[in-house]
Every structure is written in structure tokens, then in C-alpha cells.
Amino acid sequence: MRLPVPDRQRRAEALELAHDAWRRAKAAVRRTPGLFVVSLLLGVSLWVFVTDTENPTIVDFFPQPITVEAVNVGESLAVANQLATVNVRISAPSDRWEDLTAANIRAYVDLKDFGARSQDVPILVEVQGISGIRVLDVEPRSITVNLEDLVTRNVPVRARTVGSLPTGYELGNMAPATTLVQVSGPESLVALVSEAAADVNVTGLTVGVEQGVTLKPLGAGGAEVRGVRLEPDTVRVAVEINQSTLVRTLPLTVEIVGNPDPGFRVSSVVTSPAAILVQGPIEALQQVDSIALPSVNVNAARTDIVRSVAIPLPPGLSFVDRERATVTVSITPMSGSFRLSLAVATEGLASGASATVTPGNIEVVLEGPLPVLNALGTADVRATVDLIGRVGTVTVPVTITVPEGVTIASVQPQSVAVTISSR
Incomplete structure (x- = not known):
């Protein structure tokens, strides 16, 4: 676990006690020279105490797992399994801890004098680039390493396309500059490799190209085989692009x-x-x-x-x-117009009164869809005057009522004279 840092009040009290003890020690040395050795020890203790107070030591596991590497592998051998990661417990002053990265911690297994078999090997850890850091523990403390004979054989190179050509273009011949490459590695993994794939991206191509492509070792099912090495690991592929249509x-x-x-x-x-x-x-x-x-x-x-x-x-x-x-x-x-003569009707005439409208008819021009205009009947269009509260001879505007979809283009006259008399 990570040790807690003292708070400010406790730190100040500790420093005050340490300084007071130092003053007392110096006074005692002046009075008694034989106490010099005691004073020296006290000074060293004070330095250690103050240092740990100002820059406390942190003990904890490094927050990232560290990948284990294999060293001193025999020339005729190869590691056939994926090496695990480990957790490293370290002790370091807080200022060094803040600067520590995974690149400073190296975890490895030393395979010198090991033969071709599966075996448990202890993990060694060292800190590089930063001093004052101690490795306390590593979990796990050992891992299984499967060493096999290092073998090499030839596999064919197969060019493949990635992406699609524009419409009207088709793929011609694809020729890798090298038809065979060497695959080397652990015997069991090399046996899985059936070909080296050269993937060429042809997206958007309209002319032939020659590309340098990184090779991938593939198994019989098309999956990439890891843990082996191709030589060479790149190849140039010439691609023909033809315009078909x-x-x-x-x-x-x-x-x-x-x-x-x-x-x-x-x-x-x-x-x-x-x-x-x-x-x-x-x-x-x-x-x-x-x-x-x-x-x-x-x-x-x-x-x-x-x-x-x-x-x-x-x-x-x-x-x-x-x-x-x-x-x-x-x-x-289709739109059209329609002219008709309408008799002006009265509305709101008082009981017992009569009205004379001059002129009695008006001319109205209507516009709208022809099917609607052609279907108009005598009751669909009305011309009226409102006589509520009116007496004597008055001029009243004419109100035209039309069906929906029909508009009024003109009304002549727009007002009429009305003479109201009692019976």
C-alpha cells in the first residue's frame, strides 16, 4: 500500500522538535567534547527524519503491468509462447515516483543455457534511468517459457486487394516482385504458416501502380500467425488497372x-x-x-x-x-373567370318596414378553378346589404358571398342606395 503523507501541522511540529533537539545537542558538545560522536549520530538521524518528512517514501505496486522479455535465447532456439505481463512492487521517494514510467522498469527472463522444452523461469526486474528506487517484489515471480527449435522454411507470397475500384475499372494482373520469402521462428508456429500475404489498397485507383507492402504470415484459415518472422518482411507489388467501360x-x-x-x-x-x-x-x-x-x-x-x-x-x-x-x-x-348579374337582397330590415334598392342588380366577376366556376348554382353566390339600424335613404356597401376556392375579381357598383319606409 502507499504510505500516507503527514499533514502540515504534524510536519511543522516534528520540524520544531528536531531543531530544538539539534540546538540542545550543539550546546552539550561545547560543554562536553566527548559527546561529539553522539552529536554526529543525532545529526544523521535528524537528516534522515527531515528528509523522510519532506519527501516521504512511497511503497506500492507500479500502476501499469510490465511486459516480460526474453534474453540470452540460444541461437538455435525460439520462444514459442506469448510471455505474460507482471506487476512490480517498488519503494521510491515521492518525487522519484512521480517521474517513474513503464519505460524505466525492465522485466525479463534470462534463458542462457536453457534447452528446447517448457519450463518455469524466474522473473528478473531492474529499474533504469532513475536512481533511488528499490524493487521489493514481482507478481508472479516466475512464468512458463516454451522454448522450441528455431526453424526456417520458404512460403509463397500472395498479393491480395483491399478496397474497391471506381465504377468502370477492373483489376488486371497483380505481380509481387518476390514470389517466395523465408519464415522463421519456433517449429510449431512455423508449421502453421501457409503463405505470406501482401495486401494492396486499390481504393479509387484508375491507373496501374507499384506499391511497397508489408507482408503478413497467414495460416491455412487466413488468420495471421504471430511469433514468427518473415525475411524479407516487405515486397513491391505491381498492379494493373484497366478501364473496362x-x-x-x-x-x-x-x-x-x-x-x-x-x-x-x-x-x-x-x-x-x-x-x-x-x-x-x-x-x-x-x-x-x-x-x-x-x-x-x-x-x-x-x-x-x-x-x-x-x-x-x-x-x-x-x-x-x-x-x-x-x-x-x-x-x-385550370383557372378562369365568370361574370354574372346578381339581385341585391336585404338583411336586418326592421319589422313593418320596406326597402327599395337602387340599382336592384349588380355585376360581379368571379375567378377560380374552371370546374368550380362551371358548377356554381344560383344559391352559391349572393349579394346582400345590411340594414340593421338604418332608416331613410342611405348608401350601403354590398357584401358578396362566394364558395371556398372562388375569389371576387370585381363588383359594380360596390354600394347601392336604399330607401327605407314604413308600411
Whole structure:
């Protein structure tokens, strides 16, 4: 565990006691020279006490595990297993502890004179680069090391691609500069290696390249085998990229057949997508400027028409992405105007009174969708004057009431004269 640091009050009290003891010791030495040795010992003790008070010693496990390395491995041997990590318990002044890193701690097993077999080997630990640090313990204190005969054999190099080429391009020949490399390591691991893979990234390539690639030792199942070494560990790979087809964007068109219902019209025609990517030989692409979709019949239509259709491709071309399109034909009512003469009706006339309206009829021009205007009846449009609280001869504005969707373009006249009389 890490030892606690004394608080300020206790530290101040301890220092005061130490200084007082030192003053008393010096006075005693002056009176009694024989006490010099005692004074010297007291001074050393005081120095140790003050040092530990100002910079206390910390005893704890280093917070990071340390990887164990193997040293002095025989020339004809190799370590076949993954060496474990260990935890190291150390003692260090607090200021040294703060500077300590994993790079300063070295844990290793000395395999000098060890033969090819599995055996437990004690772990040795040393601290490098920082003085004043003691290693107290290591957990575990030993690990199992499996030593095997060091063997070497040849394996083939296989070039592989990573990523994908742009549309219209295809991979040609891939030739590694070296077809065989040596794999060396523990006998059991070398036996697992079936090939050395050279992964070439071809993403976005449109021309041939030659790349230097780091080799990976692979087993029969395609997994990487660790703990072995390839020589050489890199290889140059020449990659051919060929343009197989051209890619072109072609707009989509559609023919509208027939006529909407009277009073309606085709307001817009939209295809989604508006254009598609196609690919093919340049001779075939030069013959095409657009792609015509199947026609849409709008005969007697009063509402929008939506169709999902297959995109017909000219001979020799192929799709890059989309193979179907959606056609939306918007049908909207045609706008028009309608003139009519309306008799002005009175509202709010007092009981027992009569009214004379001059002029008795007004001219009204209405605008709106033709189907709505054509369907208007005599009761759908009214012209009225409000006579509530009015007497005598007055000029009153005319109110026009129309159905929804119809607007009033003009009213002539906008006001009429009304003479109100009692019966």
C-alpha cells in the first residue's frame, strides 16, 4: 500500500522538535567534547527524519503491468509462447515516483543455457534511468517459457486487394516482385504458416501502380500467425488497372398521352431520379442522349398520377445504380373567370318596414378553378346589404358571398342606395 503523507501541522511540529533537539545537542558538545560522536549520530538521524518528512517514501505496486522479455535465447532456439505481463512492487521517494514510467522498469527472463522444452523461469526486474528506487517484489515471480527449435522454411507470397475500384475499372494482373520469402521462428508456429500475404489498397485507383507492402504470415484459415518472422518482411507489388467501360449520366424523359378532364391541365411532370448513371462501351454511349421512360396516359384525369416504372436500357448498356424510376404527373384545375348579374337582397330590415334598392342588380366577376366556376348554382353566390339600424335613404356597401376556392375579381357598383319606409 502507499504510505500516507503527514499533514502540515504534524510536519511543522516534528520540524520544531528536531531543531530544538539539534540546538540542545550543539550546546552539550561545547560543554562536553566527548559527546561529539553522539552529536554526529543525532545529526544523521535528524537528516534522515527531515528528509523522510519532506519527501516521504512511497511503497506500492507500479500502476501499469510490465511486459516480460526474453534474453540470452540460444541461437538455435525460439520462444514459442506469448510471455505474460507482471506487476512490480517498488519503494521510491515521492518525487522519484512521480517521474517513474513503464519505460524505466525492465522485466525479463534470462534463458542462457536453457534447452528446447517448457519450463518455469524466474522473473528478473531492474529499474533504469532513475536512481533511488528499490524493487521489493514481482507478481508472479516466475512464468512458463516454451522454448522450441528455431526453424526456417520458404512460403509463397500472395498479393491480395483491399478496397474497391471506381465504377468502370477492373483489376488486371497483380505481380509481387518476390514470389517466395523465408519464415522463421519456433517449429510449431512455423508449421502453421501457409503463405505470406501482401495486401494492396486499390481504393479509387484508375491507373496501374507499384506499391511497397508489408507482408503478413497467414495460416491455412487466413488468420495471421504471430511469433514468427518473415525475411524479407516487405515486397513491391505491381498492379494493373484497366478501364473496362465508360460511365455516363443520362437524363430520363417521359411522354404524356391523352388530355385531363375538361377544366384540368398537366401542371408538371417529374421523374425521380431525374438522371441515372449507365456504363458501357463508348460506341454504345455515343448513340444515346437520354432514356425515354414508358408513356403515362392522363386521359380524363382530375388528380395527380404517380407511376413506378422499369427503366428501359438501350442495347450494350448496363445500370450503375438505379433500375427503376418514379414518374409524378401533377394535374391541377385550370383557372378562369365568370361574370354574372346578381339581385341585391336585404338583411336586418326592421319589422313593418320596406326597402327599395337602387340599382336592384349588380355585376360581379368571379375567378377560380374552371370546374368550380362551371358548377356554381344560383344559391352559391349572393349579394346582400345590411340594414340593421338604418332608416331613410342611405348608401350601403354590398357584401358578396362566394364558395371556398372562388375569389371576387370585381363588383359594380360596390354600394347601392336604399330607401327605407314604413308600411
